[in-house]
Amino acid sequence: MVTTSGRADASRRGTRRASISDVAQQAGVSLGTVSNVLNRPDRVSEATRDRVQRAIEQLSFVPNGSARTLRAGTLTTVGAVLLDIANPFFTEVARGIEDRLGQDDHTLMLASSDEDPVREHRYLRLFEEHGVLGVLVTPAEAEIDHLLALQRRGVQVVLLDRRSPSPAIASVAVDDVAGASMAVTHLLGLGHRRIGFINGPSTIEQCVDRRAGMLRALTTAGLDASAMVEVEVPFLNADGGEAGATELLALDDRPTALFCVNDLTALGAMRTLRAHGLRIPQDVAVVGYDDVNFASMLTTPLTSVRQPTHELGRTAADLLLRAANGLAEEPAHVEFQPELVVRASSVGADGGGTA
Amino acid sequence: MVTTSGRADASRRGTRRASISDVAQQAGVSLGTVSNVLNRPDRVSEATRDRVQRAIEQLSFVPNGSARTLRAGTLTTVGAVLLDIANPFFTEVARGIEDRLGQDDHTLMLASSDEDPVREHRYLRLFEEHGVLGVLVTPAEAEIDHLLALQRRGVQVVLLDRRSPSPAIASVAVDDVAGASMAVTHLLGLGHRRIGFINGPSTIEQCVDRRAGMLRALTTAGLDASAMVEVEVPFLNADGGEAGATELLALDDRPTALFCVNDLTALGAMRTLRAHGLRIPQDVAVVGYDDVNFASMLTTPLTSVRQPTHELGRTAADLLLRAANGLAEEPAHVEFQPELVVRASSVGADGGGTA
DNA sequence: TTGTGCCCATGAACCGATTCACGGGCGCGA
DNA sequence: TCGCGCCCGTGAATCGGTTCATGGGCACAA
Numbered sequence: 001m002v003t004t005s006g007r008a009d010a011s012r013r014g015t016r017r018a019s020i021s022d023v024a025q026q027a028g029v030s031l032g033t034v035s036n037v038l039n040r041p042d043r044v045s046e047a048t049r050d051r052v053q054r055a056i057e058q059l060s061f062v063p064n065g066s067a068r069t070l071r072a073g074t075l076t077t078v079g080a081v082l083l084d085i086a087n088p089f090f091t092e093v094a095r096g097i098e099d100r101l102g103q104d105d106h107t108l109m110l111a112s113s114d115e116d117p118v119r120e121h122r123y124l125r126l127f128e129e130h131g132v133l134g135v136l137v138t139p140a141e142a143e144i145d146h147l148l149a150l151q152r153r154g155v156q157v158v159l160l161d162r163r164s165p166s167p168a169i170a171s172v173a174v175d176d177v178a179g180a181s182m183a184v185t186h187l188l189g190l191g192h193r194r195i196g197f198i199n200g201p202s203t204i205e206q207c208v209d210r211r212a213g214m215l216r217a218l219t220t221a222g223l224d225a226s227a228m229v230e231v232e233v234p235f236l237n238a239d240g241g242e243a244g245a246t247e248l249l250a251l252d253d254r255p256t257a258l259f260c261v262n263d264l265t266a267l268g269a270m271r272t273l274r275a276h277g278l279r280i281p282q283d284v285a286v287v288g289y290d291d292v293n294f295a296s297m298l299t300t301p302l303t304s305v306r307q308p309t310h311e312l313g314r315t316a317a318d319l320l321l322r323a324a325n326g327l328a329e330e331p332a333h334v335e336f337q338p339e340l341v342v343r344a345s346s347v348g349a350d351g352g353g354t355a
Numbered sequence: 356m357v358t359t360s361g362r363a364d365a366s367r368r369g370t371r372r373a374s375i376s377d378v379a380q381q382a383g384v385s386l387g388t389v390s391n392v393l394n395r396p397d398r399v400s401e402a403t404r405d406r407v408q409r410a411i412e413q414l415s416f417v418p419n420g421s422a423r424t425l426r427a428g429t430l431t432t433v434g435a436v437l438l439d440i441a442n443p444f445f446t447e448v449a450r451g452i453e454d455r456l457g458q459d460d461h462t463l464m465l466a467s468s469d470e471d472p473v474r475e476h477r478y479l480r481l482f483e484e485h486g487v488l489g490v491l492v493t494p495a496e497a498e499i500d501h502l503l504a505l506q507r508r509g510v511q512v513v514l515l516d517r518r519s520p521s522p523a524i525a526s527v528a529v530d531d532v533a534g535a536s537m538a539v540t541h542l543l544g545l546g547h548r549r550i551g552f553i554n555g556p557s558t559i560e561q562c563v564d565r566r567a568g569m570l571r572a573l574t575t576a577g578l579d580a581s582a583m584v585e586v587e588v589p590f591l592n593a594d595g596g597e598a599g600a601t602e603l604l605a606l607d608d609r610p611t612a613l614f615c616v617n618d619l620t621a622l623g624a625m626r627t628l629r630a631h632g633l634r635i636p637q638d639v640a641v642v643g644y645d646d647v648n649f650a651s652m653l654t655t656p657l658t659s660v661r662q663p664t665h666e667l668g669r670t671a672a673d674l675l676l677r678a679a680n681g682l683a684e685e686p687a688h689v690e691f692q693p694e695l696v697v698r699a700s701s702v703g704a705d706g707g708g709t710a
Numbered sequence: 711t712t713g714t715g716c717c718c719a720t721g722a723a724c725c726g727a728t729t730c731a732c733g734g735g736c737g738c739g740a
Numbered sequence: 741t742c743g744c745g746c747c748c749g750t751g752a753a754t755c756g757g758t759t760c761a762t763g764g765g766c767a768c769a770a
Contacts, residue, residue, distance in 0.1 A: 015511060019756055030720045035758060045718065060508060066424040067756035071725045077481075085449060085465075086648075091441045098467070107481050110465035112453070126462050129420030131486075135550030153415060154372060179394075237651045267652045274654055293441075297593045297622045299654040300631055374726055385750045390728060400748065421729035425754045 012341070014300065018059040020086060029057035031090050036065065038063065069131050077107050078125035078320060080122045080136040085112035089309055090138070096313025097136060099163035106133065113142045128155055132301045134320045135311075136160050142173055142205075144169065158320045161312065161337070162205070171332035172316040172321060176206055179305040179338035180213025180259070181220075186303070186340055187257045188221045190347065196245035197230045202352055204236075210261055210289065229255050238262060241268025257346070263288040263295050263304055268284060270300065270345070285346040302344035308336050373414040376429070382410035383639075393418065424486050424646040432462050433675060434482035435491040435584045436475055437515070439536035440467035443647045444664055447504050448515065451668025452491060461488065471497045483510055489675045491515050497560075499524070513675045518690070525678060525686035527671040531561055534660040535568025535614070538642045541658070541695055543576045545702065547640065551610035552585045553599035553620050559591075564618055565644065584610050585658070589710060591616060596623025598649065604631055611639060612701070618643040618659055625655065625700070656698035662693050 003353035024034045029048060036044050037052040044052075046297050073284075078101055082090040085132075090112075098108050111128065113163070117140045124146070127135050134156025144159075147169060151157045157169050164171035187195055198215055200207040204283060231247045233240035241260060245268065248255055258273075260266035266288030270280060278284050280300050288295060291306035315334055322328045368626050379389045379517075383401060391399050392407040401409075402493045409588075413528045424430075433456055439444045451462050464482065468475035478534075479501070482490050489511025492502060499514075499668060502524060505511045513522050519526035534694050541549055552569055555562040566585070588595035596615060598621065615621035621643030625635060633639050643650060646661035670689055677683045 017756095020758095021756080031757085032721065032759080033719055036465075036719085039758080043718075050718080059676075060504065062480070062483050062508065064425065064486065065481075065757050066421040066486055067725090067760075068484075069421040069725095070756080071758045073725080084445045086443065088441065088443075091446065107478070108466070109571070111463070112449075124453065125417070128417050129423075131419065131421055148728085149415065152418065177512060264652075267649070271652065271654065279516055288621070293620070294649050299618075299626065354602075371729045375728095376726080386727090387729080387751065388749055391749085394728080400747075403749080419726050422725070422755090424727090425757085426726080428755080669753095 001087065017064070017277045018061040020061070020063065022059055023052065023055045023061050026059060027052045073131065075131060075133040075324070076105070077109055077130065077132050078134055078136065078317065079109045079111065079123070079130075079132045080160070081111050081113050081127075081138070082113055083113060083125045083138045083140065085110070089290055089307070092309035093313040093316075096310040096315075097317045098313075099310070100314045100317035100321070106321070113138075113140050117141050119152060120280070121146065128153070132154055132326050134158065136258045136316050136320060138162060156320050156324050158323075160317050162332055164331070167333075168331060170319045170328075170333065172312055172319065172336070174307045174312065174336045174338055176209035177213040177216060179289065179307070179340075180210035180244060181212075181217040182215045182338070182340045183259055183289065183303075183305050184217035185221070186342065186346065187259065187285060187287060188217065188223075188256075192255075192257040193223070194225055194253065194255045194257075195228060196244075196248040196258045197228050198241055198248070198258060198260045198269060199230055199232050200240070200261050200265075201232065201234060207261055226308050237264045238268030238271070241265035241270075242272045243268075243274035245269035247279075249273075254284075257281075258284060258286045260286065260288050260333075261304060263290045263292045264306070266302055267298070268344075270298070270302075281344070281346050281348050287346055289343055295341075296343065298345075298347050303343045303346040306339045306341050308338070312336060356529050362670050372419070373416040375413055375416070375418065378407065378410045378416050381414060382407045384388065387603050395491045411580075428486070430486060430488040430679070431460070432485065432487050433446070433489055433491065433672065434437045434463055434464045434478070434485075435469050435515070436466050436478045436482075436493070438468060438470055438493045438495065440465070444645055447664035448668040448671075451665040451670075452672045453668075454665070455669045455672035455676070460678070468495050470492075472496050476501065479505060484510070484536070488679050489513065491675060493517060511675050513671050513678075515671050519686070519688055520570065521688060522688075523534055525624075525669055525674045525683075525688065527689045527691070528692045529662045529667065529693055531693075532568040532571060533562035534662070534695075535565035536643065537568075537570045537693070538574040538644065539572035540576070540613055541697065541701065542614065542640060542642060543572065545580075545612070545640065547610075547612040548582055548609065549580070549610045549612075550583060551603040551613045552583050553596060553603070553613060553615045553624060554585055554587050555591045555616050555620075556587065556589060561575075564615055569614060588620070593618045593623030593626070596620035596625075597627045598623075600624035600627035604628075604633075605614075609639075613639060613641045615641065615643050618645045618657060619646045621659070621700075622653070625657070636699070636701050636703050642701055646696055650696075651698065653700075655700050656702040657698055658698045661694045661696050663693070667691060 006234040020034050021031055024031050031171050034052055037049050041049055080097055084090055091232045101108050111123040120140045136158050138160045147157050153285045159169055159171035161173055164355045197209055202208055214228060233244045258269055260269055266286055270286055273280055273284050281285055288302050288304040291304040364699055375389050376386055376596035379386050389407055390533050392404050396404055435452055440447055456463050456561045466478040491513050493515045502512050514524055515527055518528045554566055557563055586599045588599045615624055621641055625641055628635055636643055643657050643659040646659040650657040650659045674687050
């Protein structure tokens with residue numbers, strides 16, 4: 001006898017969610033037995049088990065996770081606070097995390113801080129309140145005292161895409177110095193001796209490291225910093241790349257190659273080069289960083305430095321689980337090596353080959 | 356006197372998380388008073404309040420969310436299960452959702468089903484167990500009985516980017532027929548009379564709708580289906596676009612324009628056109644769908660159909676909150692109109708203008 | 711027949727918050 | 741001086757699970 005009331009949520013307010021004792025009553029057994037059916041079915045006789053299962057279905061019973069977590073302190077969920085969920089780099093990382101967590105039936109709560117420390121704090125708090133096993137964080141600031149405190153309070157913390165400034169906190173990062181060095185060495189190997197570097201603000205760790213990598217490559221090749229023509233742009237996106245490239249093209253002694261601090265920057269730079277009637281790579285070679293998903297799909301596919309994003313996420317999740325299970329002696333600090341992906345923007349499909 | 360034991364997790368096992376009664380004891384007040392300080396500070400005298408606050412800080416107390424949810428049934432979290440978190444379309448939608456939820460101090464638990472119904476079910480179950488207020492879902496299958504059941508059990512459900520097949524479930528979608536119609540009308544307006552359509556599998560709702568939109572545009576212009584040269588490709592990505600374009604270019608009577616079912620497909624098609632020495636848009640015009648973030652950054656910026664992704668997410672979250680608060684008479688069904696963004700791939704910067 | 715042990719089911723105690731009926735103390739008006 | 745109310749603070753009851761000490765029933769061996 002269902003009354004179709006005006007309120008769409010009649011069902012919501014009306015019937016209470018079935019609880020474990022409703023099931024027990026329906027099946028004619030005790031509380032504990034239902035719980036055993038759910039968690040340790042082998043300890044219950046088949047007949048009883050069936051009866052309980054039927055009751056569960058009849059009442060469409062779904063156990064209350066809060067009650068379970070409260071009593072058992074189950075700790076099965078892991079939180080992740082990423083810098084920017086719209087960045088393909090981070091979504092790939094998230095995939096890796098999920099992969100690893102899924103293996104052990106853990107689940108992931110995702111959040112994006114959008115580089116805002118306030119949002120980061122809010123999400124960390126939420127995760128802590130929900131009793132997560134641990135958190136994976138790409139901190140929005142260099143300061144990580146709040147993460148140390150969090151870890152002291154019993155929440156496992158692993159830094160993502162950041163080298164840990166403290167041995168107390170585990171971290172997973174990629175060697176940016178090596179990546180940039182590879183990229184520039186590649187350009188040097190193609191004969192370039194004057195290389196433009198479109199870099200971002202030096203407050204960003206990645207920018208500093210990639211610059212260092214470039215210098216290392218030059219030194220190794222017996223050159224000095226004068227072979228590098230650096231411009232600094234405020235934003236690491238296509239507009240920044242356009243501005244940087246415009247500036248470099250205005251120079252008397254124009255570089256023959258460009259190394260861009262990330263792929264979006266490279267994209268803007270390429271657009272500018274074309275607008276000036278320059279061919280890529282014949283007139284100016286271009287190398288980016290990140291190997292975002294569309295780098296290979298551009299009209300002139302972009303040479304770029306690929307980071308093991310998936311592996312980064314997997315490993316971070318793995319460290320977290322190991323630590324949580326007491327398997328880790330002490331916080332681990334993993335650093336991955338990136339890989340250069342050579343495409344037509346540096347080595348033209350016809351001509352310019354290495355042969 | 357801290358013992359630096361070999362176990363990194365000494366702190367974890369050792370000290371228990373402070374509870375509300377620890378705080379009460381430390382401050383020399385009762386349980387209820389601490390709770391009042393947290394939730395209804397005005398009912399507590401200032402002196403007591405300060406004392407409790409100090410105790411909270413000393414013990415670095417963080418309330419246990421499970422206990423709170425269990426007792427109060429707070430219902431403050433919302434879950435979202437998206438089809439593919441690596442797709443820029445969905446990350447934009449997620450941003451919109453977060454925006455709206457943040458206004459009311461709700462928080463979002465994100466998950467990606469990767470188009471796998473099993474994963475979708477798992478996450479929905481997790482959300483339900485955690486007592487979420489409701490869920491926003493882009494179902495992986497046409498079948499949505501499980502969502503109806505979920506809603507009957509008291510969890511608000513809103514379909515995301517899907518028209519609801521049932522009036523009982525709210526939905527937010529975008530009018531794909533209109534979007535495709537606009538795109539094709541644009542091409543017809545430029546004088547094209549033979550238009551290639553690179554479409555995906557007809558099991559996907561979007562593909563069906565966009566095809567219908569194209570036909571509607573042709574009919575409206577007094578043409579018939581013979582003006583459409585359709586090829587169907589299995590994957591909605593750049594490889595699919597390449598295959599589709601190759602097929603179309605092999606025809607005796609080559610189309611002068613291409614309408615692609617999404618931007619990735621368009622990207623592949625453009626790559627193929629260039630490889631054949633054809634100029635865009637002078638020889639062949641191209642229009643995509645989705646207006647992904649890099650559409651404007653391509654060497655030849657891509658004309659595309661923009662969907663109000665952010666608004667889609669915002670609205671879905673809004674419907675959910677309204678329904679949860681009993682403000683909605685009955686489930687709403689919102690459909691947005693898309694917008695055509697004209698760029699150089701259809702109307703060359705020089706020449707081909709509409710003037 | 712009695713004793714031993716195993717299998718299975720029981721239900722009270724507990725997790726950590728919120729809520730609410732209750733009461734002590736104090737001020738104010740009569 | 742007495743009584744009424746108000747302001748604060750108290751602590752037991754409660755949410756819905758998990759856990760575990762307890763015990764009934766039965767089979768089998770002595």
